[in-house]
Amino acid sequence: xxKTNERYFVFGELPSLVETVRMLDENGESFLxxxxxxxxxxxxxxxxxxLESRPPFEPAAPELExxxxxxxxxxxxxxxxxxxxxxIDVSLQSLNDQSNILWDLLERATNDVxxxxxxxxxxxxxxxxxxxxxxxxxxxxxxxGWTSLEAIEIAPALGCPNAALDRAQxxxxxxxxRTEVVEDRVGLVVPRxxxxxxxxxxxxxxxxxxxxxxxxxxxxxxxNYPHGLLEWADAFGLERIVAILDALYAEYGDPxxxxxxxxxQYVRAHWTGKESGRGFFEHDTVERA
Numbered sequence: 001x002x003k004t005n006e007r008y009f010v011f012g013e014l015p016s017l018v019e020t021v022r023m024l025d026e027n028g029e030s031f032l033x034x035x036x037x038x039x040x041x042x043x044x045x046x047x048x049x050x051l052e053s054r055p056p057f058e059p060a061a062p063e064l065e066x067x068x069x070x071x072x073x074x075x076x077x078x079x080x081x082x083x084x085x086x087x088i089d090v091s092l093q094s095l096n097d098q099s100n101i102l103w104d105l106l107e108r109a110t111n112d113v114x115x116x117x118x119x120x121x122x123x124x125x126x127x128x129x130x131x132x133x134x135x136x137x138x139x140x141x142x143x144x145g146w147t148s149l150e151a152i153e154i155a156p157a158l159g160c161p162n163a164a165l166d167r168a169q170x171x172x173x174x175x176x177x178r179t180e181v182v183e184d185r186v187g188l189v190v191p192r193x194x195x196x197x198x199x200x201x202x203x204x205x206x207x208x209x210x211x212x213x214x215x216x217x218x219x220x221x222x223x224n225y226p227h228g229l230l231e232w233a234d235a236f237g238l239e240r241i242v243a244i245l246d247a248l249y250a251e252y253g254d255p256x257x258x259x260x261x262x263x264x265q266y267v268r269a270h271w272t273g274k275e276s277g278r279g280f281f282e283h284d285t286v287e288r289a
Contacts, residue, residue, distance in 0.1 A: 003028045004174045007082060009109075010034070011101060012090030015144040015237065015275070016118065018063045020090055023147045025067070027175055032082060033071045034101065035064055075104035083109055086171065090118045090142040092243050095130055102131050114167055118142025119155060120191050120240070121247035123184045128157035135159040138168040139184060143191045144236055152177045155184040186251045187244050195244040198236070201229040202260035205280065212280040230280040234273035238266050 004027075010020050011034035024031045059065050072078055087105055091098050106113065117127050119139030128135040139155040146152065152172055156165045169179050182189055201215050210218070216228020225232075233241060242259045249257040266272065266279060273279035 004171050006086045006171065007031070007084050008086050008088055009078070009084035009105060010088045010090070011098075012088075012118065012142075013092050013144075013240070014061050016090035016142050016146065018061060019145070019147045020088060020142070021064065021067055021070075023175065030082070031070060032078060032084070033064065033067055034073075034075075035059055035061070035071055075101065075108060078108065085110055085113055087113060087115045088142075089115065089127075092118075092121055092240055095122055095126055099130065102127075106131055112136070114138070114164055116140055116142075116168060116171075118146075119184070120187055121243050123186055124155055124157035124160070125184050128159070134161065136161065136164040138165060139188065140168075140172075141188050141190055143194075144240070150178060152179050153182045153188045153190060154179050155182050155188060157184060186247045191244055192248065194232075194236070195241050195248070196256065197229055198233040198241050199245060199257075199260050199263065201233065202263045202280075205230070206260055206262040234279035234281055234283065236273065237275060238263055238272045238279050242267055 006029070008024055008029055008031035010017060010024070010031060014035075017033070017035065021031065021033055059068060059071060064071065078084075084105065087102070087109070089098070089102070095102075102115075113136070115127060115132070115137045117124055117137060117139050118141070119127075120141075120143060124137045124139035125135075127139075128137040131137075135157045137157040138160060139157070140146075141149070141153040154165075154168055154172070156168075165181070172179050186192075187195065201219075204210060204215055205212055209215075212230045213228075216231050219225045219229050220227070227235070242263055245257050245259040245263075248254075249259075270276055271278045274283045277283050
C-alpha cells in the first residue's frame with residue numbers, strides 16, 4: 001500500500017465510515033471525519049442554539065475515539081490548509097438528506113475536488129447533476145466490508161472526465177485494490193446481487209420453507225458460499241438491504257426488487273442485524289457512544 005498525497009474528507013454510514021477511516025490511517029493518509037448524521041447537521045441551519053446546549057462532544061462510535069482530533073462537526077470548522085481534495089461519501093441516505101453536507105463541502109473545497117460516492121442507492125450521475133458542473137464524481141462499491149475486497153467496482157458519472165476516472169483508479173490502486181469499471185447503475189453489481197439473494201432468503205423464512213440456520217447451512221454446503229445468506233444479511237445490515245432494494249425498485253419498477261415484508265418488519269422493530277443485536281439471529285451488541 002502507498003500514500004496518495006490527497007486530503008480526504010469522509011462521511012456516511014458508521015460501519016463503512018469506520019472501516020474507511022481505518023484503511024486511510026493504515027495508509028498514512030491525511031483525512032478528516034464527519035461522524036454526525038445529515039439530520040443533526042440540519043440543526044446547524046434550523047436550530048443552532050440547540051447544539052450549543054448539548055453535552056461535550058463525543059465521537060458517534062467508540063471505534064472513532066482514536067481519531068478524535070480528526071473529527072469535525074461542521075464543514076466551517078475545517079481549517080483552510082486541510083480542505084479536502086477528495087470527498088468519500090459512504091452514505092446510504094437519499095441525496096436530499098445529505099445535500100447540506102455536500103453543498104457546504106463543495107463551496108469550500110478545492111476546484112479539482114473528486115467525489116468518491118458509494119452509490120448503493122443512487123447513481124454517480126445523480127450526484128454530479130445535483131452538486132457539480134464538471135461531473136468529477138465516481139461511484140464505488142462502498143458496502144460494509146468493502147475494504148476487505150480485492151476488487152472494487154467503480155462507475156464514473158456520465159460526462160466524467162477521463163482524468164477524474166484515472167485519478168480514482170490511481171487512488172484505489174495505491175491502496176492495493178484492483179478496479180473494475182462498470183455502468184453507472186443503482187447498486188452497481190455485487191451489492192445489487194447480494195441484496196436480491198438476501199431478499200430471497202428472507203422470503204424463504206417468511207414462507208416457512210426452512211429456518212434461518214437451515215437456509216444458511218444449505219447455502220454454505222450446497223453452493224460453497226463463504227457465509228450463510230442470513231448471517232451475511234445480519235452483518236450487512238437489514239436496513240441497508242431494504243434501502244438498496246427500494247432504490248432498485250424505484251429505478252426499474254421490477255417486482256423482483258420488492259423487499260420482503262419480513263425484512264421491512266424487522267427494520268421497523270429495529271432488528272437490523274448484528275449492530276442492533278438481533279436480526280435473523282441474535283448477536284452480541286457493541287455499545288455505541
